[in-house]
Amino acid sequence: MGGWDHGPSTATDDQSAETSARNARYGLWLFALYCAAYAAFVLLNAFVPDSMTKRSLGGLTVSVLYGLGLIALAFVLSLVYAWMCRTNLPPKDDKTTGGAS
Amino acid sequence: MIYERSALAVLIFLAFVGMTLGLSFYLGRKARSAQAYFAAGGGIHWFVNGVAFAGDYLSAASFLGICGIIAFYGYDGFLYSIGFLAGWIVALLVVAEPLKRLGKYTFADALDARFQSRGIRLAAAVSTLAVSIFYLIPQMVGAGALIQPLLDWPHWVGVLLVGTTVVMIVLTAGMVSTTYVQFIKGSLLVFFSGILTILILQRGLRVDSRPEASESQTITITADGKKLINGKPQGRGEGETDLRPVGHVSELPGGVQETGPLGPLEYLSTLADSRIVLWDKKEQKHDDGSKTITFSSREVSGDQVLRPGNHPIFRGIHSKVVTDRLEFISLMLALFGGTASLPHILIRYYTVKDQAAARKSTVVGIAVIGCFYVLTLYLGLGAMTSGALDVSDENMAAPLLARTFGAFLFAVISAIAFTTVLGTVSGLIVAASGAVVHDLLASFVRTPFSDHDKVRIGKLAAVVVGVIGMALGILFHGMNVGFLVGWAFSVAASANLPSLVMLLFWKGTTRQGIIAAILVGMTASLAWILVSGDTYVKVYGWNKADALVPFSQPGIVTIPLGFVVLVIVSLLTRPRQATA
Numbered sequence: 001m002g003g004w005d006h007g008p009s010t011a012t013d014d015q016s017a018e019t020s021a022r023n024a025r026y027g028l029w030l031f032a033l034y035c036a037a038y039a040a041f042v043l044l045n046a047f048v049p050d051s052m053t054k055r056s057l058g059g060l061t062v063s064v065l066y067g068l069g070l071i072a073l074a075f076v077l078s079l080v081y082a083w084m085c086r087t088n089l090p091p092k093d094d095k096t097t098g099g100a101s
Numbered sequence: 102m103i104y105e106r107s108a109l110a111v112l113i114f115l116a117f118v119g120m121t122l123g124l125s126f127y128l129g130r131k132a133r134s135a136q137a138y139f140a141a142g143g144g145i146h147w148f149v150n151g152v153a154f155a156g157d158y159l160s161a162a163s164f165l166g167i168c169g170i171i172a173f174y175g176y177d178g179f180l181y182s183i184g185f186l187a188g189w190i191v192a193l194l195v196v197a198e199p200l201k202r203l204g205k206y207t208f209a210d211a212l213d214a215r216f217q218s219r220g221i222r223l224a225a226a227v228s229t230l231a232v233s234i235f236y237l238i239p240q241m242v243g244a245g246a247l248i249q250p251l252l253d254w255p256h257w258v259g260v261l262l263v264g265t266t267v268v269m270i271v272l273t274a275g276m277v278s279t280t281y282v283q284f285i286k287g288s289l290l291v292f293f294s295g296i297l298t299i300l301i302l303q304r305g306l307r308v309d310s311r312p313e314a315s316e317s318q319t320i321t322i323t324a325d326g327k328k329l330i331n332g333k334p335q336g337r338g339e340g341e342t343d344l345r346p347v348g349h350v351s352e353l354p355g356g357v358q359e360t361g362p363l364g365p366l367e368y369l370s371t372l373a374d375s376r377i378v379l380w381d382k383k384e385q386k387h388d389d390g391s392k393t394i395t396f397s398s399r400e401v402s403g404d405q406v407l408r409p410g411n412h413p414i415f416r417g418i419h420s421k422v423v424t425d426r427l428e429f430i431s432l433m434l435a436l437f438g439g440t441a442s443l444p445h446i447l448i449r450y451y452t453v454k455d456q457a458a459a460r461k462s463t464v465v466g467i468a469v470i471g472c473f474y475v476l477t478l479y480l481g482l483g484a485m486t487s488g489a490l491d492v493s494d495e496n497m498a499a500p501l502l503a504r505t506f507g508a509f510l511f512a513v514i515s516a517i518a519f520t521t522v523l524g525t526v527s528g529l530i531v532a533a534s535g536a537v538v539h540d541l542l543a544s545f546v547r548t549p550f551s552d553h554d555k556v557r558i559g560k561l562a563a564v565v566v567g568v569i570g571m572a573l574g575i576l577f578h579g580m581n582v583g584f585l586v587g588w589a590f591s592v593a594a595s596a597n598l599p600s601l602v603m604l605l606f607w608k609g610t611t612r613q614g615i616i617a618a619i620l621v622g623m624t625a626s627l628a629w630i631l632v633s634g635d636t637y638v639k640v641y642g643w644n645k646a647d648a649l650v651p652f653s654q655p656g657i658v659t660i661p662l663g664f665v666v667l668v669i670v671s672l673l674t675r676p677r678q679a680t681a
Contacts, residue, residue, distance in 0.1 A: 020198060020456070024605075027194035034190045041183070042433045045409050046426045049418045052176075052408040059370035061407045063176055064478075067183050071471045074190050078464045081194060085460060 110512035151465025156283025161243030169495035171481020175406035188440025226540035241574020301483035309349035324390035435656030439590025442597035599663030614671030622663030629655035
């Protein structure tokens with residue numbers, strides 16, 4: 001339609017569809033893990049706010065420890081994900097398109 | 102508060118702006134094609150791009166707004182930090198790779214890859230423009246807030262200055278120079294925040310027991326527009342007075358007067374055992390047309406400061422009413438989903454060469470941004486106890502904290518904050534102009550433009566968006582910039598997240614479903630904000646109780662609404678044959 005000249009780019013697509021599918025699967029598992037930690041934090045804050053003032057390790061309040069923990073967890077998960085996705089699977093023979101089908 | 106103009110600050114500030122512009126002109130000579138202008142030719146190194154992610158993301162709102170909220174309300178500001186970073190996990194783990202695989206210039210490319218539909222391009226372009234402009238407002242407000250103390254110019258001059266500089270940056274080189282500006286700015290911001298944090302820890306905590314440190318202060322705006330501070334005209338001369346800087350610890354554990362240098366964790370645990378003075382603000386209108394703002398001190402225990410619920414937005418979590426808690430949950434949801442839907446973040450995925458590079462640069466981005474957000478906690482708490490806060494301006498907490506360590510650091514931090522604004526605004530303007538050229542015009546004009554024309558139209562669009570941003574920045578003067586960014590995230594998440602996610606994970610998604618979800622999500626969240634209590638009070642000056650919606654943050658309603666609309670419309674418009 002319309003002859004617009006920049007459809008989806010496949011020129012830079014260096015991954016097989018299989019690699020992409022595998023990476024997406026890893027991504028979603030790690031995402032679920034983080035979601036659970038974040039949701040627990042939000043719900044705890046919303047419904048049991050007093051739990052946040054309790055002291056934990058080294059006299060820090062739960063709020064500070066949990067908050068810093070969430071930031072650290074984001075970094076750790078991003079490293080884990082990059083490590084899991086580091087290799088490309090060989091492309092399948094019958095691969096026709098690089099995008100989602 | 103009246104601020105002293107410092108020659109050093111002006112000098113450093115001009116050096117920064119000059120350097121940024123010089124770099125732009127230099128790189129601009131290299132960028133000629135549309136691919137180079139809008140996506141830096143796909144040739145940016147992943148590490149540079151990663152730090153540039155941080156530069157894009159750590160806007161004036163992150164720096165000034167979060168520090169300000171922490172300085173005045175404690176932990177609540179840190180909630181923004183946590184939510185903003187969590188959003189990156191969505192970006193990295195869910196949308197980064199498919200987006201890079203499917204698109205070329207704008208995120209509409211990715212949405213459109215499967216359907217080749219003009220309607221989707223149009224809807225995506227409109228939402229990109231709406232989000233970009235919404236996000237521009239706090240950046241512009243922040244710019245004005247910074248210029249005031251630094252150069253002693255009125256707010257609107259700051260806004261105009263930023264607007265013009267940024268439009269020049271964008272005009273000269275587009276995405277390449279924007280990326281390098283972001284890289285430099287991101288590095289400097291984290292580096293100097295680190296230095297400030299070390300100085301805060303070195304200084305430790307100190308008790309201020311002077312009775313006047315906790316005395317109430319008032320600002321009166323008389324009916325004829327005069328400003329009185331504690332009943333006297335504002336000024337430095339005879340018979341005049343100015344707001345007293347505030348923020349102190351009233352009691353340290355063990356009854357000591359001073360802690361001396363503290364370790365990073367020790368600082369937080371000592372603070373939790375101290376007693377700290379916070380400031381409440383109350384506005385009163387009088388019958389004669391005058392207005393009084395009273396700032397009164399309130400002593401609280403440190404562990405109160407380090408738990409959520411001191412800021413008006415978050416106060417609801419301690420109430421018995423369920424909708425008050427929804428406000429908090431709604432905001433945290435918008436922050437979580439907003440990052441992955443921000444157009445100026447999404448376009449950065451097109452500046453690197455492949456998915457692996459996109460992934461690596463996101464990891465670098467998360468590392469840099471995460472570090473910075475940990476530092477914001479110290480900067481905010483440091484400002485809270487620095488005795489240097491301006492009760493009337495939350496946005497100034499970080500620069501004023503820097504000033505307690507000397508004029509040089511104040512100048513550097515202010516200049517960095519200002520370049521922060523420049524960088525983020527230029528990223529937003531490139532995103533908006535890309536949306537105009539590739540998506541908006543593409544859905545109306547049938548003949549393709551030449552490469553040259555695309556760049557020219559893009560630049561024209563950049564000027565128009567810049568002007569709109571400046572106008573709104575002047576209009577919204579005085580609102581906390583972090584708060585405004587929360588809104589931009591709500592709109593972004595409501596408009597874009599449902600289509601992005603469903604397109605990637607649900608085969609039944611149809612063209613009509615995507616268009617409907619974008620338009621409904623965007624209009625619903627915008628409408629919700631316009632009729633919410635916070636807007637009633639802060640923008641229109643009306644009564645909060647008259648608001649049409651029970652809480653102000655739309656995310657918890659409008660994000661699911663986008664998903665529901667997408668699914669229903671997709672099911673209704675399902676093609677007869679088997680789904681593709």
